[in-house]
Amino acid sequence: MEQASYILSQVINGLQLGAVYALIALGYTMVYGILRLINFAHGDIFMLGAFIAYFLLSRFGMPIYLVFLATMAVTALAGYLMEKIAYKPLRNAPKISLLITAVGVSLFLEYFCSLKAVFTPDYIAFPRPFEVETYNFSLGGLEFSFTNIQVLIFAITFSALVLLYLLIYRTKQGKAMRAVSYDRETAALMGINIDNTVSLTFMVGAALAGMGGILYAMAYPQINVFMGIMPGIKSFIAAVLGGIGIIHGAVIGGLIVGTSEVIVSAFLSSTYRDGVIFIILLIVLLVKPSGIFGKRIDKV
Amino acid sequence: MTDPSGTAAPVILAVNGLCVSYGIIRALDDINLEVRHGEILSIIGANGAGKSTLLKSLTGLARPLSGTISFNGTDITAARTDRIVRMGMSMVPEGRRIFPDLTVRENLELGGFPVPDRTVRGDILDLIMTTFPRLKERMKQHAGTLSGGEQQMLAMGRALMSHPRLLLLDEPSMGLSPIITREIFSLITKVNSERAITMILVEQNAHMALEHSHRACVLENGRITLVGPSADIKHDPRVIEAYLGV
Ligand SMILES: Nc1ncnc2c1ncn2[C@@H]1O[C@H](COP(=O)(O)OP(=O)(O)OP(=O)(O)O)[C@@H](O)[C@H]1O
Ligand SMILES: [Mg+2]
Numbered sequence: 001m002e003q004a005s006y007i008l009s010q011v012i013n014g015l016q017l018g019a020v021y022a023l024i025a026l027g028y029t030m031v032y033g034i035l036r037l038i039n040f041a042h043g044d045i046f047m048l049g050a051f052i053a054y055f056l057l058s059r060f061g062m063p064i065y066l067v068f069l070a071t072m073a074v075t076a077l078a079g080y081l082m083e084k085i086a087y088k089p090l091r092n093a094p095k096i097s098l099l100i101t102a103v104g105v106s107l108f109l110e111y112f113c114s115l116k117a118v119f120t121p122d123y124i125a126f127p128r129p130f131e132v133e134t135y136n137f138s139l140g141g142l143e144f145s146f147t148n149i150q151v152l153i154f155a156i157t158f159s160a161l162v163l164l165y166l167l168i169y170r171t172k173q174g175k176a177m178r179a180v181s182y183d184r185e186t187a188a189l190m191g192i193n194i195d196n197t198v199s200l201t202f203m204v205g206a207a208l209a210g211m212g213g214i215l216y217a218m219a220y221p222q223i224n225v226f227m228g229i230m231p232g233i234k235s236f237i238a239a240v241l242g243g244i245g246i247i248h249g250a251v252i253g254g255l256i257v258g259t260s261e262v263i264v265s266a267f268l269s270s271t272y273r274d275g276v277i278f279i280i281l282l283i284v285l286l287v288k289p290s291g292i293f294g295k296r297i298d299k300v
Numbered sequence: 301m302t303d304p305s306g307t308a309a310p311v312i313l314a315v316n317g318l319c320v321s322y323g324i325i326r327a328l329d330d331i332n333l334e335v336r337h338g339e340i341l342s343i344i345g346a347n348g349a350g351k352s353t354l355l356k357s358l359t360g361l362a363r364p365l366s367g368t369i370s371f372n373g374t375d376i377t378a379a380r381t382d383r384i385v386r387m388g389m390s391m392v393p394e395g396r397r398i399f400p401d402l403t404v405r406e407n408l409e410l411g412g413f414p415v416p417d418r419t420v421r422g423d424i425l426d427l428i429m430t431t432f433p434r435l436k437e438r439m440k441q442h443a444g445t446l447s448g449g450e451q452q453m454l455a456m457g458r459a460l461m462s463h464p465r466l467l468l469l470d471e472p473s474m475g476l477s478p479i480i481t482r483e484i485f486s487l488i489t490k491v492n493s494e495r496a497i498t499m500i501l502v503e504q505n506a507h508m509a510l511e512h513s514h515r516a517c518v519l520e521n522g523r524i525t526l527v528g529p530s531a532d533i534k535h536d537p538r539v540i541e542a543y544l545g546v
Contacts (some may be wrong), residue, residue, distance in 0.1 A: 076500075102449075170415070175409075175410065175413070176413070179410055182401070182402075183399065184394070184398060184400050185361055185381075185397070186393060186397040186399070187410075188360075188381035188382055188385075189359065189361075189381060189385060189390070189391050189397075190362070190385070190410045190411055190413045190414075190458075190462075191382045191385040191392065191413045191414030191462055192382055192413055193380070193382045194381075194382070195380075198347065219333075281318050
């Protein structure tokens with residue numbers, strides 16, 4: 001029984017991490033869907049989110065809901081500028097040029113932000129806006145607990161997903177996004193403004209990553225300019241696992257990756273926590289490269 | 301088929317000295333063209349003659365090296381595709397390019413994207429369903445499961461949803477049986493005469509194209525080599541030999 005309780009609490013921890021991965025994976029998958037670009041700088045937007053929230057909290061003592069709104073607005077702007085400056089001029093260039101540029105943008109963001117005049121190269125403590133509280137439950141002898149941070153992460157992630165679904169499936173802009181991801185030229189022939197649609201996609205993805213950055217920093221309150229690299233790679237793998245370009249695939253993939261990581265570090269050794277994710281990637285690529293929900297494989 | 305509007309009808313599209321290249325390949329060379337309101341102009345030519353490139357440059361999907369395109373008196377040479385569509389030009393691309401994973405209704409609704417008013421969109425949709433009754437029976441079906449002929453009708457219906465004044469059709473008979481081809485062409489004629497929609501019709505099937513257009517031009521290696529009333533072009537010995545020969 002005690003063992004079962006332990007497993008359950010680890011699964012809850014895993015889902016907490018997975019929810020953040022899902023938020024990042026959504027941006028990867030949406031941008032891939034619309035431009036067939038793997039935006040390697042997406043993980044750095046996540047880092048940007050954590051740092052912006054840090055400044056808003058520590059310097060301005062802003063209330064937490066405003067921190068979320070302002071951070072997401074700034075990361076959305078960052079996503080917008082990233083696309084306009086780095087990717088738009090390459091819209092018709094070979095895919096490899098885009099990919100190399102994405103790596104360049106990522107390195108630029110990391111090292112630019114590590115300048116003393118910008119953020120800092122050091123680890124800094126993220127000020128939690130509230131104390132961590134733990135609520136204990138027992139269900140038929142099964143003991144488990146939740147923290148208020150976990151509740152917040154699940155609630156915010158879930159609300160963001162609902163809003164994202166409404167945007168994509170219930171609005172005109174969402175319809176445009178789907179049309180562009182199916183066939184860009186034909187979408188333009190439908191009277192859809194491709195540039196605006198691509199910008200919107202980057203902004204929504206970046207806002208979600210910014211949100212993920214705040215939530216991650218609250219759960220693991222040490223931040224650093226390179227903090228986006230590993231979560232970025234893992235979220236990318238999550239998107240591939242779910243089927244890149246597929247919205248619900250990114251969510252399921254994120255939850256699986258997060259849970260696997262936590263379970264492996266709890267029951268094997270935390271040394272393997274990153275390794276297991278790459279094993280997942282290998283298995284996906286060998287067994288079903290189009291991912292869990294993928295139908296066809298697009299050439300990158 | 302004679303031109304119902306006569307030669308006095310206003311010019312809706314004027315192309316001047318249009319050149320288009322793909323890298324070092326010159327796809328179009330000094331194209332001059334006028335299309336008058338209400339007519340069907342067919343463009344015939346062999347594979348690789350530049351027919352699709354011509355339509356793509358009209359809709360902003362291919363960028364000209366030089367030359368000008370004016371639509372309804374407005375210069376659209378450098379305009380974005382969605383702007384051109386909103387100005388009243390619409391295109392059925394080569395290979396139809398329907399959205400296979402979306403339903404017939406969703407495809408048609410996407411075509412109506414530029415029309416802001418919901419009720420107007422509904423009216424256009426009703427009109428399209430009376431023109432293409434086969435689509436009406438299949439509104440909930442995934443577009444990818446339609447037959448070739450039905451897909452062509454869907455692509456035409458979708459292009460008509462934006463309420464265009466000029467419709468460009470790129471090889472509507474491609475891959476269709478003779479019977480279905482005839483059905484498609486009679487729909488083209490019907491849409492043209494009943495709704496006064498001007499059309500440019502690109503075809504490899506020169507027989508059908510000349511039969512169903514008012515004027516025609518022949519495109520060879522990126523150049524227009526012949527232009528005139530379809531009835532005359534049909535009897536031109538060079539055309540008979542190259543495009544109508546049995
Ligand atoms: N995207 C492209 N990149 C490079 N060359 C191209 C491209 N599209 C067309 N071409 C070339 O331009 C020329 C004209 O092509 P286009 O597609 O306009 O011909 P077409 O008359 O429509 O032929 P078809 O009847 O086979 O459709 C061809 O030589 C073709 O190889
Ligand atoms: Mg063609």
